[in-house]
Amino acid sequence: MEKGTFEVKVGLAEMLKGGVIMDVTTPEQAKIAEDAGAVAVMALERIPADIRAAGGIARMSNVKVIKAIQAAVTIPVMAKCRIGHFAEAQILEALGVDFIDESEVLTPADEEHHIWKHAFKVPFVCGCRDLGEALRRIGEGAALIRTKGEAGTGNIVEAVRHMRMVQSEIRKLTTLHDEELMAEAKKLGAPFELVQKIAKTGKLPVPNFAAGGIATPADAALMMQLGAESVFVGSGIFKSEDPAKRARAIVLATTYYDNPDKLAEISADLGEAMKGLDLAEIPESERLAQRGW
Amino acid sequence: MDFDTKKVGILSLQGAFSKHQKMLINLGATVELIRYPEQLDSCDGLIIPGGESTTMSKIIAEMGFYEKLVNFTGAIFGTCAGAILLSSDAQDPQVCCLARVPLVIQRNAYGRQVDSFTAPVSLAFDAAPFKAVFIRAPRLAELADGVEVLGIFDSQPVLVQYRNNLVSTFHPELTEDVRIHRYFLNMIKSSK
Numbered sequence: 370m371e372k373g374t375f376e377v378k379v380g381l382a383e384m385l386k387g388g389v390i391m392d393v394t395t396p397e398q399a400k401i402a403e404d405a406g407a408v409a410v411m412a413l414e415r416i417p418a419d420i421r422a423a424g425g426i427a428r429m430s431n432v433k434v435i436k437a438i439q440a441a442v443t444i445p446v447m448a449k450c451r452i453g454h455f456a457e458a459q460i461l462e463a464l465g466v467d468f469i470d471e472s473e474v475l476t477p478a479d480e481e482h483h484i485w486k487h488a489f490k491v492p493f494v495c496g497c498r499d500l501g502e503a504l505r506r507i508g509e510g511a512a513l514i515r516t517k518g519e520a521g522t523g524n525i526v527e528a529v530r531h532m533r534m535v536q537s538e539i540r541k542l543t544t545l546h547d548e549e550l551m552a553e554a555k556k557l558g559a560p561f562e563l564v565q566k567i568a569k570t571g572k573l574p575v576p577n578f579a580a581g582g583i584a585t586p587a588d589a590a591l592m593m594q595l596g597a598e599s600v601f602v603g604s605g606i607f608k609s610e611d612p613a614k615r616a617r618a619i620v621l622a623t624t625y626y627d628n629p630d631k632l633a634e635i636s637a638d639l640g641e642a643m644k645g646l647d648l649a650e651i652p653e654s655e656r657l658a659q660r661g662w
Numbered sequence: 663m664d665f666d667t668k669k670v671g672i673l674s675l676q677g678a679f680s681k682h683q684k685m686l687i688n689l690g691a692t693v694e695l696i697r698y699p700e701q702l703d704s705c706d707g708l709i710i711p712g713g714e715s716t717t718m719s720k721i722i723a724e725m726g727f728y729e730k731l732v733n734f735t736g737a738i739f740g741t742c743a744g745a746i747l748l749s750s751d752a753q754d755p756q757v758c759c760l761a762r763v764p765l766v767i768q769r770n771a772y773g774r775q776v777d778s779f780t781a782p783v784s785l786a787f788d789a790a791p792f793k794a795v796f797i798r799a800p801r802l803a804e805l806a807d808g809v810e811v812l813g814i815f816d817s818q819p820v821l822v823q824y825r826n827n828l829v830s831t832f833h834p835e836l837t838e839d840v841r842i843h844r845y846f847l848n849m850i851k852s853s854k
Contacts, residue, residue: 370779370780370781371779371780371781372776372777372778372779373776374780376780376795376836377778377779377780377795377797380778380795380797380833380836381775381778381797381798383677383678383681383712383836384677384678384712384713384714384742384743384797384798385713385714386676386677386678386679386680386713387674387675387676387677387679387713388676388677388713388714388717403716403756404720404756405720406716406717406720406721407717408676408713408714408717409714443716443754443756443769443770444714444716444717445714445774445775445798462776465773465774465775465776466774467774467775467776467798468775490776491775491776492775617720620717620720620721621721621724623676624674624675624676624697624721625697
C-alpha cells in the first residue's frame with residue numbers, strides 16, 4: 370500500500386472537478402456550504418475581504434477553527450499556509466487537512482522560495498498569474514493549480530487575465546518546434562521537462578481551477594468557459610446578502626456554465642452580491658497577486 | 663473489439679467524468695456526457711463517476727434525475743461517489759441513495775486524504791492484480807445475498823456486481839489499465 374504519491378494527490382484534485390470550493394470561517398458556514406453542494410471548504414479565520422480590511426500579518430488559521438470545521442462536514446477541508454512557511458504546512462498535515470493552499474492571501478514567510486511540496490503526503494494547491502508560475506509550482510510538487518485573481522475584491526478582472534494568460538501560453542507551446550522549446554522554457558522561467566510535456570499534450574499535468582474575485586453565478590460560468598475546471602469562491606458567498614442561495618446558485622452555474630437559459634434562471638432572486646473593489650482603488654503594494662515568485 | 667454500437671452515458675454533474683470519457687473513447691465506445699435527465703433515454707449504459715456524493719446528490723434532486731436513475735434499464739457502473747449513490751444505504755442523510763445495489767456503504771472509511779492510497783486489487787475475472795487508486799474511499803460494509811464479489815483488497819470486497827450494476831470503491835479511470843472498463847462494456851454488450 371502506497372500513500373501520499375503524486376498520483377494519489379492529483380487523484381483528489383480530479384475528484385474536485387466541476388465543483389465549487391467555498392471559503393468558510395465557522396462550522397455553521399461550513400454546513401451551509403456543504404448543504405449548498407460545495408465539493409470542499411477552505412477553513413479560514415477570516416475571509417480574504419476581511420484580511421484585506423484588517424491589515425497586519427495574515428497567518429495560518431487558528432487550529433481550533435480548522436478542527437471545528439473538520440468536525441462539521443464530511444466533504445474535504447482545505448486550509449491555507451503562508452508562502453514558504455513549511456512549518457505551518459507540517460501542522461496542517463498533522464491536522465489531517467485534505468488539501469493545503471500555499472496562498473498569496475496570507476503574508477509570505479519567504480520572499481524567495483516556495484515550499485518543497487513533494488516532501489508532503491498531503492496535496493497542495495498554488496496560485497499563478499501565468500504559465501511559468503504554474504509550472505514552477507508544479508515542479509515543486511503542487512497537485513492543483515488555480516489562478517490568483519485578486520482575492521477579496523469581488524472583481525473578476527484579474528482571474529480572467531490570469532486564466533487567459535495561462536491558456537494562451539499553453540496554446541503557443543503547442544505550436545513550437547522542438548528546438549524552440551528551450552528558449553521558451555527560459556523565457557517562461559519554467560522547468561524544461563514540463564514545457565516539453567505541455568507542448569505535446571496541450572494541457573497542464575494537473576487540474577487548473579479559477580480563484581480570486583468570483584462573486585456571481587455569471588463569474589463562475591465565465592471562468593469555466595475560459596477553461597477553468599472548477600472554481601474557488603472566497604469572499605463572494607459570505608459577504609453577500611443571502612449566502613445559502615448564492616452558494617447553491619454558483620454550484621449549479623459551475624455545472625451548467627454553457628447554458629445561458631439555465632444561468633438566467635439560476636441568477637434570478639439572489640439578493641445583493643458583495644460590493645466589490647475596483648483594482649484602481651488598491652495600491653500596487655497591497656495587491657495580493659504580486660506575492661509569489 | 664467493437665463497443666461502438668452501444669451508447670454509454672457518463673453522469674457529468676461533478677467529478678472525474680472526463681477521465682472516464684477518455685478511457686471509454688480509448689476502448690472505442692460511443693460516449694455522451696450527461697447533464698440533463700432526458701439524455702439518459704438514448705443510453706445503453708451509464709457511468710456515475712467519482713467526485714463528491716453530497717454535491718451530486720443535490721444536483722440529482724434539483725434537476726429531476728432521481729427517478730430516471732432508479733429506473734434506468736441499462737447497466738450502471740459507479741466508482742467511489744458513484745458507488746455510494748448506487749448503494750441502498752450510505753449511512754448519511756445527505757446522500758440520495760438510488761438503491762440499485764443492496765449494500766451498506768460507509769463514506770470516507772479509510773480516513774482523510776493523507777490516508778488515500780494505491781494498492782493491488784485481485785480480480786475474479788483476471789489473474790493479474792489491478793493497481794487501484796483509492797481516494798478518500800468508501801468501504802462496502804455489508805453485502806446482501808446475490809451481490810457478487812469481483813475484486814478484493816485486504817480481504818475486503820472493493821469491486822462488486824449486482825444484476826446489471828457494477829460498483830467499485832476505487833478509481834480505475836485514474837490508471838491506464840482498461841480491464842474494468844472493458845468488463846463493464848461487455849456487461850452492456852451482453853444485455854439486450
